[in-house]
Amino acid sequence: MLLIELDPESQVPAYLQIRDRIVAMVHDGVLRPGDRLPPTREMALTAGVHRSTVVRAYEETRALGYLDSRPGSYTTVRRRARPPEFGGPTGRGSGLIEWSARADRSTGGIAKRRRPATRPQADDSVIDFDRLAADPDLAPADELRRSVSKTMIDCGADALDYADPAGWRPLRETVSRRLRAHGVAVGADEILITNGAQQALDLVLRLLTGVGDRVVVEAPTYGMFHPLLRLHGVEPIEIEMKPGGMDLDALERVLSDGAPSLLYTMPNFHNPTGVTTEQAHRERLLQLCESHRVPIVEDGFEEEMKYFGRAVLPIKSMDSNGLVLYVGSFSKVVFPGLRVGWIAAPAEVIARLADLQHVSCLAANTLAQAAADRFSRRGGFAVYLRRIHRVYRRRMQTMLGGLDRSLPNDVRWSKPVGGYTVWLTLPRPVEAEPGICDEIRKAGVRVSPGSGYFAVPPALSHIRLSIACVDEDQIEEGCRRLGATLSDE
Amino acid sequence: MLLIELDPESQVPAYLQIRDRIVAMVHDGVLRPGDRLPPTREMALTAGVHRSTVVRAYEETRALGYLDSRPGSYTTVRRRARPPEFGGPTGRGSGLIEWSARADRSTGGIAKRRRPATRPQADDSVIDFDRLAADPDLAPADELRRSVSKTMIDCGADALDYADPAGWRPLRETVSRRLRAHGVAVGADEILITNGAQQALDLVLRLLTGVGDRVVVEAPTYGMFHPLLRLHGVEPIEIEMKPGGMDLDALERVLSDGAPSLLYTMPNFHNPTGVTTEQAHRERLLQLCESHRVPIVEDGFEEEMKYFGRAVLPIKSMDSNGLVLYVGSFSKVVFPGLRVGWIAAPAEVIARLADLQHVSCLAANTLAQAAADRFSRRGGFAVYLRRIHRVYRRRMQTMLGGLDRSLPNDVRWSKPVGGYTVWLTLPRPVEAEPGICDEIRKAGVRVSPGSGYFAVPPALSHIRLSIACVDEDQIEEGCRRLGATLSDE
Numbered sequence: 015m016l017l018i019e020l021d022p023e024s025q026v027p028a029y030l031q032i033r034d035r036i037v038a039m040v041h042d043g044v045l046r047p048g049d050r051l052p053p054t055r056e057m058a059l060t061a062g063v064h065r066s067t068v069v070r071a072y073e074e075t076r077a078l079g080y081l082d083s084r085p086g087s088y089t090t091v092r093r094r095a096r097p098p099e100f101g102g103p104t105g106r107g108s109g110l111i112e113w114s115a116r117a118d119r120s121t122g123g124i125a126k127r128r129r130p131a132t133r134p135q136a137d138d139s140v141i142d143f144d145r146l147a148a149d150p151d152l153a154p155a156d157e158l159r160r161s162v163s164k165t166m167i168d169c170g171a172d173a174l175d176y177a178d179p180a181g182w183r184p185l186r187e188t189v190s191r192r193l194r195a196h197g198v199a200v201g202a203d204e205i206l207i208t209n210g211a212q213q214a215l216d217l218v219l220r221l222l223t224g225v226g227d228r229v230v231v232e233a234p235t236y237g238m239f240h241p242l243l244r245l246h247g248v249e250p251i252e253i254e255m256k257p258g259g260m261d262l263d264a265l266e267r268v269l270s271d272g273a274p275s276l277l278y279t280m281p282n283f284h285n286p287t288g289v290t291t292e293q294a295h296r297e298r299l300l301q302l303c304e305s306h307r308v309p310i311v312e313d314g315f316e317e318e319m320k321y322f323g324r325a326v327l328p329i330k331s332m333d334s335n336g337l338v339l340y341v342g343s344f345s346k347v348v349f350p351g352l353r354v355g356w357i358a359a360p361a362e363v364i365a366r367l368a369d370l371q372h373v374s375c376l377a378a379n380t381l382a383q384a385a386a387d388r389f390s391r392r393g394g395f396a397v398y399l400r401r402i403h404r405v406y407r408r409r410m411q412t413m414l415g416g417l418d419r420s421l422p423n424d425v426r427w428s429k430p431v432g433g434y435t436v437w438l439t440l441p442r443p444v445e446a447e448p449g450i451c452d453e454i455r456k457a458g459v460r461v462s463p464g465s466g467y468f469a470v471p472p473a474l475s476h477i478r479l480s481i482a483c484v485d486e487d488q489i490e491e492g493c494r495r496l497g498a499t500l501s502d503e
Numbered sequence: 504m505l506l507i508e509l510d511p512e513s514q515v516p517a518y519l520q521i522r523d524r525i526v527a528m529v530h531d532g533v534l535r536p537g538d539r540l541p542p543t544r545e546m547a548l549t550a551g552v553h554r555s556t557v558v559r560a561y562e563e564t565r566a567l568g569y570l571d572s573r574p575g576s577y578t579t580v581r582r583r584a585r586p587p588e589f590g591g592p593t594g595r596g597s598g599l600i601e602w603s604a605r606a607d608r609s610t611g612g613i614a615k616r617r618r619p620a621t622r623p624q625a626d627d628s629v630i631d632f633d634r635l636a637a638d639p640d641l642a643p644a645d646e647l648r649r650s651v652s653k654t655m656i657d658c659g660a661d662a663l664d665y666a667d668p669a670g671w672r673p674l675r676e677t678v679s680r681r682l683r684a685h686g687v688a689v690g691a692d693e694i695l696i697t698n699g700a701q702q703a704l705d706l707v708l709r710l711l712t713g714v715g716d717r718v719v720v721e722a723p724t725y726g727m728f729h730p731l732l733r734l735h736g737v738e739p740i741e742i743e744m745k746p747g748g749m750d751l752d753a754l755e756r757v758l759s760d761g762a763p764s765l766l767y768t769m770p771n772f773h774n775p776t777g778v779t780t781e782q783a784h785r786e787r788l789l790q791l792c793e794s795h796r797v798p799i800v801e802d803g804f805e806e807e808m809k810y811f812g813r814a815v816l817p818i819k820s821m822d823s824n825g826l827v828l829y830v831g832s833f834s835k836v837v838f839p840g841l842r843v844g845w846i847a848a849p850a851e852v853i854a855r856l857a858d859l860q861h862v863s864c865l866a867a868n869t870l871a872q873a874a875a876d877r878f879s880r881r882g883g884f885a886v887y888l889r890r891i892h893r894v895y896r897r898r899m900q901t902m903l904g905g906l907d908r909s910l911p912n913d914v915r916w917s918k919p920v921g922g923y924t925v926w927l928t929l930p931r932p933v934e935a936e937p938g939i940c941d942e943i944r945k946a947g948v949r950v951s952p953g954s955g956y957f958a959v960p961p962a963l964s965h966i967r968l969s970i971a972c973v974d975e976d977q978i979e980e981g982c983r984r985l986g987a988t989l990s991d992e
Contacts, residue, residue: 077814077815078782079783109823110825111824112824114855117710117852117855121709147664150659150660151660166647170644171639171644172743174639174642174647175636175642175838175840176839210864212863212864213864222605238861245862260628292568293565293566307600325563326566334598337598346867351663351665353869372656373730374701375728377842378698380841381840381841381870382870422972445807
């Protein structure tokens with residue numbers, strides 16, 4: 015005889031109340047494995063419910079693993095592992111698997127990574143010369159909100175459905191039009207939309223490299239490219255950045271030693287140095303890679319950020335042999351969180367990258383693609399670009415002037431024509447860099463230590479400064495603090 | 504003497520008109536490499552503009568690669584590769600690189616892939632028993648639109664900024680609360696947000712497998728898991744699906760031969776068979792993997808689709824040793840195009856997966872995460888689920904009834920308690936499958952051929968039917984057409 019009291023006032027259906035009472039009795043030890051439950055007819059009488067309610071309650075309880083029942087036989091209580099309580103051992107890795115050993119085998123190389131690019135919790139007294147991404151304070155949030163909303167009205171359920179793995183067709187067309195304005199003659203079939211430029215680089219490495227391969231990079235180069243190479247088991251061959259770009263004589267020697275899988279370069283507003291290469295440098299770089307049949311991955315992450323007005327066309331604009339894979343992104347210019355990037359490449363490469371995209375994540379976010387497309391087509395992007403060009407032209411002038419006034423004479427720095435970054439070279443060995451950066455941090459300035467952009471540490475200390483998310487007053491004050499700190503060294 | 508005529512009515516600034524005229528003259532052969540341009544003062548007089556306009560025009564032209572100039576010397580015309588015209592050879596892969604050979608080395612294995620899951624262009628007469636994704640006609644598009652819009656108002660620029668690589672914190676909390684309702688006791692630190700479940704699986708394989716490793720899968724299993732294994736160079740060990748789930752005796756023998764890297768299973772509404780395993784099966788599966796220390800990847804892609812009401816808790820709910828990596832997603836239930844999925848796993852595994860996420864794509868789309876979170880928190884998801892449960896309960900009953908009435912006696916099929924898929928086993932060898940599917944297609948029904956879900960072809964022909972995107976009338980008619988076709992065989 016088992017007494018189950020139901021609460022007639024409860025919102026919980028009777029069958030679930032019965033189920034929960036049985037489960038509680040098992041956990042409390044009132045019911046033990048092997049105990050028989052009353053037949054459904056008897057339980058229905060006791061509990062004052064219809065028999066079908068008890069049948070359903072037993073079925074539910076059985077599904078949870080607390081009961082055994084066979085047709086024509088009694089229903090009995092079953093031994094069942096108690097579901098762990100919240101805060102209990104589950105997920106605490108208490109246990110059986112040595113996760114770190116397993117993970118290190120595949121991905122140990124990436125552990126040395128930079129911290130996320132998310133905005134730090136604001137401490138108004140700290141000046142952030144570290145963050146390299148579109149300034150949220152300048153973001154065209156209202157315009158984008160309208161674009162998203164109108165997109166969802168116009169496209170209806172399509173905006174919420176899977177996109178083509180190669181990307182939302184209208185956005186592929188829009189990107190190809192923008193690229194044509196930069197002299198790159200590609201059609202929509204030569205564009206793949208990705209979850210930001212980082213995923214674009216990951217896809218390209220997946221397609222064109224294997225473990226043990228070599229890839230040519232600038233030294234220094236984009237800080238998140240090195241861990242990506244390590245993830246792919248690929249060895250970087252570093253070529254020194256000169257004031258005019260990668261040392262092409264050194265590159266020629268490297269290429270003569272055997273062709274690498276690809277060469278990765280940022281011709282505009284190079285990250286971290288801020289260098290923009292000249293047309294002649296681009297031509298020779300392309301010609302060298304053509305003669306050694308080495309694909310070029312051209313990272314045009316800030317193509318739109320030429321606010322000092324001198325137009326130099328991308329290497330891809332001269333790519334009559336289909337050798338260049340051009341990577342672009344909205345993230346460094348506007349709304350990084352939408353994760354919309356792209357690759358422009360020969361159609362047969364795009365088709366293979368789309369296969370990879372399909373297998374690794376099905377497709378990129380449709381709504382983000384459709385909204386970014388509408389925002390660009392309706393002219394919002396062009397208006398926004400004009401606005402931020404004015405802002406960044408002033409910020410960069412302020413930064414270069416401030417450094418001129420504040421820094422000791424023996425510090426050198428780049429003079430970018432666009433983008434966000436200025437690269438300092440200090441007259442101190444690289445071993446001094448952590449200490450210097452520590453002093454700078456104590457003075458209330460966030461900067462990015464230069465050694466994070468190399469595979470092999472360089473001789474001297476370097477610092478990358480970014481004007482992406484600081485206003486002119488902050489830049490002035492930051493330069494003063496930097497100057498005071500570096501003069502004390 | 505070089506005559507440049509400016510159009511005073513033009514919107515194009517004078518310096519750009521001069522630049523474009525010089526470029527045109529180079530391309531027309533009027534100016535040739537080595538030719539001298541007039542000094543800026545002279546050109547200014549000829550063109551009737553200020554000298555600084557000419558200086559700027561020359562600078563722009565030089566940046567495009569058409570001029571050489573050295574301080575104190577004449578400006579001369581430079582040899583420059585002409586940028587390719589749109590439609591020209593660029594990107595047509597005319598050329599130097601044999602892309603297919605390079606790509607096949609790394610990713611040749613994935614070429615055999617299923618077509619994208621995008622909705623085919625509607626032909627009203629065709630009945631789509633193929634597509635497995637939330638029905639766009641049922642999508643709560645207006646509710647989501649309001650969620651997106653309110654999210655952007657409330658979160659402002661944060662909704663457009665980078666998210667934490669592990670995910671948007673509020674959504675991690677929401678997912679952990681939903682999982683607790685399914686008996687899975689995990690906190691927000693044990694959740695990683697991904698770009699859909701497919702990317703979750705990719706991350707897990709990146710973390711836990713290497714080339715040549717072995718992974719246990721059900722046979723049949725999710726069709727897109729096999730190409731993903733091939734991409735990772737991992738060998739599948741197939742364990743036969745019985746009516747009650749994976750054959751655990753066969754699994755025990757396999758595990759005794761040496762531990763694989765992981766085991767992949769779908770306990771609920773298994774894709775493609777529709778089988779939901781019982782509690783006892785889940786317990787034994789967990790116990791076997793615990794004793795051989797094999798991590799379980801539990802794919803709960805349709806956890807919310809139990810519309811016949813019997814609750815069986817996920818394997819993860821019993822995971823007191825932190826052995827189970829649980830993968831979930833919104834995509835099969837609501838708005839696939841948002842690409843929001845998740846992994847629930849021990850916190851140390853999540854931390855490593857977040858590192859991988861950071862290196863491979865920085866982070867998932869912030870806006871999609873924030874909007875999905877708001878939609879769930881405000882109860883929109885719960886309301887929507889109740890609605891689609893009613894719809895799919897009727898659709899599944901209609902499908903099972905229709906098959907009963909229409910199919911020949913010698914065809915067998917599964918009787919799912921939720922989800923979308925029904926699995927047919929035909930009394931014909933697998934070699935007959937393409938022909939049968941071809942006949943079905945000619946009869947105006949799209950289905951998914953069963954052999955796409957196996958690595959090694961099974962003995963018999965199978966067909967997967969999905970009720971995801973067909974209404975009851977279509978299901979009735981589809982069953983009639985299937986019955987007529989299969990009876991003719």
